Amino acid sequence: MTKGLYIHVPFCKTICYYCDFCHIGYNEQIVDKWLIALASQLNNTDIEDIDSIYIGGGTPNCLNNEQLETLFKLLEPYSKNVKEYTIEINAESMNDEKYHLLKKYNINRISIGLESTDDKMLKLLNRKSSFVDIKNCINSFIDVGINNISIDLMYSLPNQTLKDFMYDIDLVLTLPIKHISIYALTIEENTVFGRKGIKSQDDDIEADMYLQAIDKFEQAGFKQYEISNYAKEGYQSIHNLHYWHFDDFYGIGPGASGKIDYYLYDNTRNVKEYIQNPQSKDIMPFADKDEEMFEHIMMNLRLVEGIDIIKFNERYNIDIIAKYKKVIDDLLSKNLLSIEGNFLKCTKQGLPLLNSILTQFMD
Ligand SMILES: C[S@@+](CC[C@H](N)C(=O)[O-])C[C@H]1O[C@@H](n2cnc3c(N)ncnc32)[C@H](O)[C@@H]1O
Ligand code: SF4
Structure with missing residues (x-):
């Protein structure tokens, strides 16, 4: 049975108002220390039989060019034989050199946070790239030869109507992408939206948005294969399928989870603690x-x-x-x-x- 390797990069340049994922603000010195800890956790983990690597976050590409290259070099021994090598990116943290670095280190799948095509909505979410920025970013990936591109889109956003979301989808379907993930906004307590008492849409509107999205995606050749995921033929995510097939996977980095044989584990979410002890994790055997x-x-x-x-x-x-x-x-x-x-x-x-x-x- 093949497995997946997940690497968590817990840094973001800015924090979106809805997001409660494991992240802290980018700091050059802390990232350098985190890279040393990550190398240590990798060296102390028996990683075998992997066919996918997923670098997620946070915002992996907010690392500077040198740090990003260090990360890719650390992963080189594992990436040689994988079929799918994904990195999550934000458009505003890309630069010319990073496009070439990703290509040089054989990354063959990109997951981009789009979230909405409406620039006003993006501002409300505290996202820093406009729709045009993201379109340009997608084209730059295609120019360097990486064309397996996925986007994340959110719905049930504050004040969003069904018509707004359908318009979002129409614009998304003009993009040269192979995969789409859609997520209904969840209001998390520990976020700006949570603290301000912002609401997502009511259940009926949310359900209509979901069902009508499926129809539009299917008509455009994006087949639903998971509750939130749609892909063109041959572009289902190998890595994410490991989770849903209940295969084993390794989780490296603070906040990452893994599953090996008869137990699940969660690495510490605390970046300082992780830097001091990269092996620090909760192990949860199945009862x-x-x-x-x-x-x-x-x-x-x-x-x-x-x-x-x-x-x-x-x-x-x-x-x-x-x-x-x-x-x-x-x-x-x-x-x-x-x-x-x-x-x-x-x-x-x-x-x-x-x-x-x-x-x-x-x-
Ligand atoms: C944790 S982010 C990491 C990717 C990258 N940093 C970005 O912003 O694009 C992965 C995706 O989770 C989704 N997400 C995060 N918080 C969410 C929330 N509260 N409700 C719904 N979706 C959420 C967004 O679609 C986001 O793109
Ligand atoms: S959505 Fe992405 S960029 Fe925004 S705070 Fe969460 S991890 Fe960071």
Whole structure:
């Protein structure tokens, strides 16, 4: 079984008003120390059989040119044989040299935070690049020969109407991209939006936005393969599929998580603590087989294809349909789950209701 390697870069030049991911303001000296700690964690981790690397953040490309090259050099021993090598970037932190650096170190997939095509909305979110900046950034990647580009788009934003979001999508579909992730705004307590009491849209509008987005994407050849993800044929994210297939993955860097065999782990989120002890992590073994199976179901049902029944039964030496008979029969009768060939999956109506479906599996 192949695995993924995730690297967390917890630095951002500015902080967006909605975001509660593990990040701190960029500081050159702290980044230098973090790079030393990262090298130490990499050296002390047995990393094998990986076919994807994902450098996420934070804003990985807010590192200066030298620091970015140091990071890529650290990862060179692992990146040689991977099929997919992704980095998350923000347009405002790119420069000419960084485009060439990414190409030189064989990065072959870019994930760009677009969030909205409306410059006024971008300002409200405290995003620093305009839509035109992002279009230019995408074209610059294509010019250096990296054309596997994904964008992140948010919806259910403050004061956003269904019509606004549909217009966003129309503009997004004019971009030369291969993959789209869409996320409904979540108001996190520990953010400017949380403190100001800003609200996302109500559930009905949010649900309409989600369902109409799927139709528009599908008409344009972006097939939904996961609850929030859409790709042109052949461009599903190999790395993210590791999570949803419940494969193992390594998490390196503060705030990164990993899964190896029968346990999950979270590295410390505290960057100072990480620099002092890069091995500092919480290890969370699955309490028992039932908990592991539930986690597996939770990840697999996010996928449009659903759960591979034969693989699941072999892995746990169990019959999933018999084990969860009552729940599955109930959800099949409500047309929220279906069985297609060898796969147990959410129906189109079921997928947006995934959380309540999972609650039933938990009971
Ligand atoms: C954590 S960011 C990292 C990528 C990069 N720093 C950027 O800003 O583009 C990854 C994505 O998570 C999404 N995101 C972050 N906070 C969110 C929130 N509160 N609600 C919904 N989506 C959120 C955004 O779409 C963002 O692009
Ligand atoms: S959305 Fe990206 S750039 Fe904005 S604060 Fe979060 S991680 Fe940083």
